[in-house]
Amino acid sequence: MLGYAMKLLTQPTRFAFWLLLGALLLLPFVTDALLGRGWVRIADFAMLYIMLALGLNIVVGLAGLLDLGYIAFFAVGAYCYALTGSPHLALAFPSLFPGGVHLPFWIVLPLAALVAGGFGVLLGAPTLRLRGDYLAIVTLGFGEIIRIFLNNLNAPFNLTNGPQGISRIDPIKVADVSLNASQEIFGITLPSVHLYFYLFLAFTALVIFVSQRLEKSRIGRAWMAIREDEIAASAMGINTRNLKLLAFAMGAMFGGVSGTLFAGFQGFVSPESFSLMESIMVLCMVVLGGMGNIAGVILGGVLLALLPEVLRHSVVPLQQALFGKTIVDPESLRMLLFGGALIAMMLYRPAGLWPSRVRRRELDTDEAAETV
């Protein structure tokens, strides 16, 4: 047993894996020491985005279904926990829920994933015959419908509390330990954001694992077949209807899980977190990183989640030092850089920063063909 463990540790790829794991576990302490207090929270959000991007990667990258309303599933997950884990329902419907619902997070999580998956099927079913831009328009509409519903369902009965959102959501508890307060483990004091960091790290690892297993399976191959040629796929005996619905449902479940974590982490949700811009942001992570390649999608997620923070921490002090005041708002600069980066990507690296092996090979060969 020990020998086996040693063998695992000594293989180069395994070694790299343990090194990465160790680095990630230490990351919150490193950022605290080097960059300051705020960065662990940023890393937490980055991981939520990575989970979203990996979920969208199933729909867009594997099955080839362009979805511009993906953030809706994040919203569904978030509101599932917001409604069942906050006093809101008790305040809105005192007769129905006298003491509030307050379901534990670990019960809501799988339910929220299922509900989000159900919404995925709901979106998928009417769009089965659509592809490309037509599908994009319908999914965009779906995303907006969900957001507008959340915004307006405070009347005639107050289900979502409208634009004010739902606050005082119960923090996530792991084995009766609330993650909202600092905990002392082995003499080290871990602030709340650190605890969430480790929880999200575990979930991100799980999502990566699931993505990888799906991609390398019979189901993943069938999705890629649909992406490549739907008619040929159905002629090969692939039930394209069921598999497209499955892709929508699986992607939506990832979004739902991420949304549930988001609600527990923030303690507050409101419709403005689920705007079209967020859907586009997640799609950009997938496209920028490398569609269909898990490592690329993670890279895209990290870069795009960190970019605004890096700008905020560099642009404002820089301008203060140079001009004595802030002339350009980092938020607007972000959009400028973002647009510029996307145009540059499309021109120079159309397959993404870290393309999947097949797409890379294909681009190489195309270049080789051009030089001949």
Added chain:
Amino acid sequence: MNNATPLLQLSSIGKQFGGLGALSDVSLHIRRGEIYGLIGPNGAGKTTLFNVITGLYQANAGEFQFDGNSYRACKPHVLAQAGIARTFQNIRLFANLTALENVMIGRHLRGRAGVFGALLHNLATRNEERAIARRAHELLHYVGIDKPGQTLAKHLSYGEQRRLEIARALATDPLLLALDEPAAGMNATETESLKTLLQTIRASGITVLLIEHDVKLIMGLCDRVAVLDYGRKIAEGIPEEVRNDPAVIAAYLGGGDD
């Protein structure tokens, strides 16, 4: 199923697109183990009939029996499950996947692993995956494509792409292999090796339906031939009979009115 009943039986199939009749009253049957040819001038309805047989189009009229069961208005994947595999006139491979992956996708409907199998990666799933990969390698070897794991389908030569489509179709374990102009654009050598391949496939017990423009290939290969013209069957029989049929000669050379 007893061997006397035909594998495929079409009775009075009709297909209309809007007001335009593409097929009318087409009846034919394909026996088990034969190579059956379907010829006709351009626009005669060959590909339409082919698409009806493989479920891409739904017939407006008539009966369609395959292997003893009735299949009217069925989706392509149902017919693939029943045992009809096809290739396409304009090659439709999964262009950005490797040759191996293309054939492995052809194995899809003979596998069972679902989402849970993929996630758990249990013994049954691993065995199935291994069997799929092994069978795919065999089939690629069978049609004569090497280096399959590395090459994207779109980078194969034209003749190889045609043969890869056949390998992918064979991966579904078909009873009937339906080929839509497999020799189109091939040179004489490639056509000859295709002919040998089709004879090998037939010898392994698979019935073949062939649409072809290359009359020489059809005549040299098929047991029976049907001729379509303007959506109707104008002749059927062994190649020699059909070749000398006045209606067929008129259809191909024109002048049927006088």
